[in-house]
Amino acid sequence: MIGCKKKSIGLIFGGNSNEHEVSISSAKTVYQAFNSEINKERFIVRSFYINKYGDWLDSDSSEKILIDESENNKTKKQEIVNREKINFLDGIEFQNVDVWFPLLHGFNGEDGSIHGLLRFTNKPLVGCGIIGSAIGMDKIFMKTIFSNFKLPQVNYLFFQNEDLNDKVVKNKIINEILKKLNFPIFVKPSNSGSSLGISKIINESDLLPALEKAREIDPRIIIEEGLEVREIECGIMGNSTLLTSEIGEVKYESDWYDYDSKYNSNNKIIIPAQIDSKITKEIKEIAIQSCRALNIFGFARVDFFLEKSSNKIFLNEINTIPGFTKNSMFPMLWKASGLNIEQLVAKLVDVSLDL
Numbered sequence: 001m002i003g004c005k006k007k008s009i010g011l012i013f014g015g016n017s018n019e020h021e022v023s024i025s026s027a028k029t030v031y032q033a034f035n036s037e038i039n040k041e042r043f044i045v046r047s048f049y050i051n052k053y054g055d056w057l058d059s060d061s062s063e064k065i066l067i068d069e070s071e072n073n074k075t076k077k078q079e080i081v082n083r084e085k086i087n088f089l090d091g092i093e094f095q096n097v098d099v100w101f102p103l104l105h106g107f108n109g110e111d112g113s114i115h116g117l118l119r120f121t122n123k124p125l126v127g128c129g130i131i132g133s134a135i136g137m138d139k140i141f142m143k144t145i146f147s148n149f150k151l152p153q154v155n156y157l158f159f160q161n162e163d164l165n166d167k168v169v170k171n172k173i174i175n176e177i178l179k180k181l182n183f184p185i186f187v188k189p190s191n192s193g194s195s196l197g198i199s200k201i202i203n204e205s206d207l208l209p210a211l212e213k214a215r216e217i218d219p220r221i222i223i224e225e226g227l228e229v230r231e232i233e234c235g236i237m238g239n240s241t242l243l244t245s246e247i248g249e250v251k252y253e254s255d256w257y258d259y260d261s262k263y264n265s266n267n268k269i270i271i272p273a274q275i276d277s278k279i280t281k282e283i284k285e286i287a288i289q290s291c292r293a294l295n296i297f298g299f300a301r302v303d304f305f306l307e308k309s310s311n312k313i314f315l316n317e318i319n320t321i322p323g324f325t326k327n328s329m330f331p332m333l334w335k336a337s338g339l340n341i342e343q344l345v346a347k348l349v350d351v352s353l354d355l
């Protein structure tokens with residue numbers, strides 16, 4: 001019967017990025033949710049795994065990674081396949097997909113590259129477009145636009161493609177940082193993820209090594225004044241109308257939310273975050289304004305800092321393909337807002353179809 005045909009979801013995961021493994025975990029969660037009793041009536045999933053070298057695997061091989069518990073061994077074996085040849089969509093079955101669901105965190109995916117590629121298929125996708133994805137991933141552009149919209153941010157500076165080996169340039173940069181920002185200072189590559197390449201420094205002598213570390217990932221560097229903060233996150237979804245989820249707080253044992261602490265199981269997620277209702281309301285408003293500023297829609301997670309001493313809110317960043325594992329903030333925020341994971345994935349497809 002027309003109208004009752006199941007929607008075919010093209011789940012794309014893995015990818016040539018430092019968040020490859022997280023993407024597999026996210027995709028497993030989403031795959032299971034689409035295959036739940038309630039969703040099986042409406043959807044079928046076709047899986048597309050991209051290995052760490054950028055090779056696309058066919059749907060059957062990809063699905064095995066999602067249902068096989070020993071995904072790490074499988075991934076490693078398949079990485080050797082096709083290394084010599086350009087495997088770009090070679091033999092990949094696109095025709096039977098109705099809606100794409102890209103779950104590629106970080107580089108070569110979340111940065112808009114997958115959105116650009118999928119545009120040529122003329123099929124809708126879960127998530128936002130090329131511009132929002134690319135700007136959301138690039139801290140320099142993101143912050144510049146937020147400043148233009150007068151959204152609250154910590155004090156920051158940025159440098160693009162400067163030659164740190166040139167003594168005059170190096171001194172000019174260091175002097176400007178010392179003049180304009182107070183310690184502690186965070187030094188970040190403009191494009192990265194999972195806190196990789198980021199340093200928190202408290203002394204002038206650590207500045208140059210931190211700049212060099214960031215530059216290894218991206219020659220465009222952001223330098224921020226570091227505050228004592230609580231970390232607050234809010235989910236959004238929608239198109240012309242954006243909805244916000246409950247607000248959550250993540251608590252960790254380390255000094256800041258660095259790479260190791262991000263993947264530490266002792267982290268605590270508290271939903272709803274214990275903050276007063278006026279601040280909650282303000283955070284939700286800024287979450288929507290910030291997504292509008294960058295043309296982000298579909299779904300995203302907006303991250304904030306709440307300064308401990310002043311209770312002031314600062315916008316940190318927007319993640320356009322946030323973690324989707326069982327323990328990830330984004331699905332937990334929506335669960336607390338009344339959508340369990342099965343309802344959430346179905347709703348995101350509806351949003352992509354403007355239903």
Ligand SMILES: Nc1ncnc2c1ncn2[C@@H]1O[C@H](COP(=O)(O)OP(=O)(O)O)[C@@H](O)[C@H]1O
Binds near residue numbers: 194
């Ligand atoms: N200005 C800042 N003040 C305090 N903590 C910060 C600041 N900037 C970053 N951090 C800490 O570093 C973490 C990672 O920074 P973030 O910019 O979110 O990078 P990523 O995009 O890799 O997640 C934050 O979650 C926070 O713990």
Ligand SMILES: [Mg+2]
Binds near residue numbers: 303317
């Ligand atoms: Mg972050």
